[in-house]
Amino acid sequence: MASEELVPRRLVIAGSLVLGIVLAGVIGYSVIEHWSWFDALYMTVTALTTLGGGEVRPLSTPGRVFTLLLVVAGVGTVTYTVLLLVSYILEGQLNQAFGLRRVRRKVQRLENHFVLCGYGRVGREIAYHFAAEGVPFVVIDLNEGPLGQAARHGYLVVTGNAAQVEVLQQAGLERARGLVTAVDSDADNIYVTLSARVLRPNLFIVARANDPEAEPKLRLAGANRIISPYTIGGRRMASVALSPTATDFIDAILSGSNAELSLEALPVPAGSTFIDLPLENLLAGGGTTILAVKRGDEMIYQPADGLLLKMGDELVAAGPAQDVRRLDRALQGGMPAARTKAN
Numbered sequence: 001m002a003s004e005e006l007v008p009r010r011l012v013i014a015g016s017l018v019l020g021i022v023l024a025g026v027i028g029y030s031v032i033e034h035w036s037w038f039d040a041l042y043m044t045v046t047a048l049t050t051l052g053g054g055e056v057r058p059l060s061t062p063g064r065v066f067t068l069l070l071v072v073a074g075v076g077t078v079t080y081t082v083l084l085l086v087s088y089i090l091e092g093q094l095n096q097a098f099g100l101r102r103v104r105r106k107v108q109r110l111e112n113h114f115v116l117c118g119y120g121r122v123g124r125e126i127a128y129h130f131a132a133e134g135v136p137f138v139v140i141d142l143n144e145g146p147l148g149q150a151a152r153h154g155y156l157v158v159t160g161n162a163a164q165v166e167v168l169q170q171a172g173l174e175r176a177r178g179l180v181t182a183v184d185s186d187a188d189n190i191y192v193t194l195s196a197r198v199l200r201p202n203l204f205i206v207a208r209a210n211d212p213e214a215e216p217k218l219r220l221a222g223a224n225r226i227i228s229p230y231t232i233g234g235r236r237m238a239s240v241a242l243s244p245t246a247t248d249f250i251d252a253i254l255s256g257s258n259a260e261l262s263l264e265a266l267p268v269p270a271g272s273t274f275i276d277l278p279l280e281n282l283l284a285g286g287g288t289t290i291l292a293v294k295r296g297d298e299m300i301y302q303p304a305d306g307l308l309l310k311m312g313d314e315l316v317a318a319g320p321a322q323d324v325r326r327l328d329r330a331l332q333g334g335m336p337a338a339r340t341k342a343n
Helices: 009-032 037-049 061-090 093-109 121-132 144-152 165-170 186-199 214-221 229-242 244-254 279-283 321-333 337-341
Strands: 114-117 137-141 156-159 178-181 204-208 225-227 262-267 289-295 298-301 314-319
Touching: 009 037, 009 061, 037 061, 093 156, 114 121, 114 186, 121 137, 121 144, 137 144, 144 156, 165 186, 178 186, 186 204, 186 214, 214 225, 229 244, 262 321, 279 289, 279 321, 314 321
Parallel strands: 114 137, 114 178, 137 156, 178 204, 204 225
Antiparallel strands: 262 314, 289 298, 289 314
């Protein structure tokens, strides 16, 4: 994208023309007048900048004709290049371009992050929660206004159409943990999902659907989860009206604002020593409750203590935040949660 170039294309072209004219002047004086390269360069710069200073040596008639052609061709180009450079610096674009280069380097170092497509009302809320949870992410949007807001909040941004594979690559999709597309247009979300699925067949994708008719299309495009903000909003309003206390309780857990209670999904990784062992071996007196176990497309609610854990299971765990973290470390490292509790 032009806005992401370190130096604008027009400035590069103008500078190249100036260098070309200088080179032509040096060669011309060297050939026509048989001057040294330094004398030829001095005469060329003097002619192009109209500073005067006199001729190094008297010019022959062919040399004077060449000087006229050099001045006509070069003065306008030099003046245009200088004005373009001054305008570029005065508008602050040079600093912005170097800032974009720094952002690009940070994005290239990211791993296991999320790519967030769209920074509208929904996208801003998603970014806020990612930042609150300390989750690394990159924002992609076509519009400079929303991206400027995201950058002012300290978020990493990429300008471009997220439906284009090269833009997704700039955001580091090959190394990403997942993608969330929250663009206002359902058609755009479908195209983004398709492009991301082509680039990463195993990527976890969450897509926004404004119209219920878009949901099957997003599913066909490869979205793992489809969220309708209007459906979710209506459901939440009904829940608040019917069960305000229960809704407040769930909100306190999900928002992460309650340090005493946490709700997390903990995967059972390959190589965990708890694979094919009963669930009770993992818990072993810890303070965490397993609300459900997700196994493939099946959700096992209130799992029995004797349920044998399998690789790829996800445990929906609730309890004190520190106990949930211990349980996660136990799953990763193979040590029962009860033993880690003493540490």
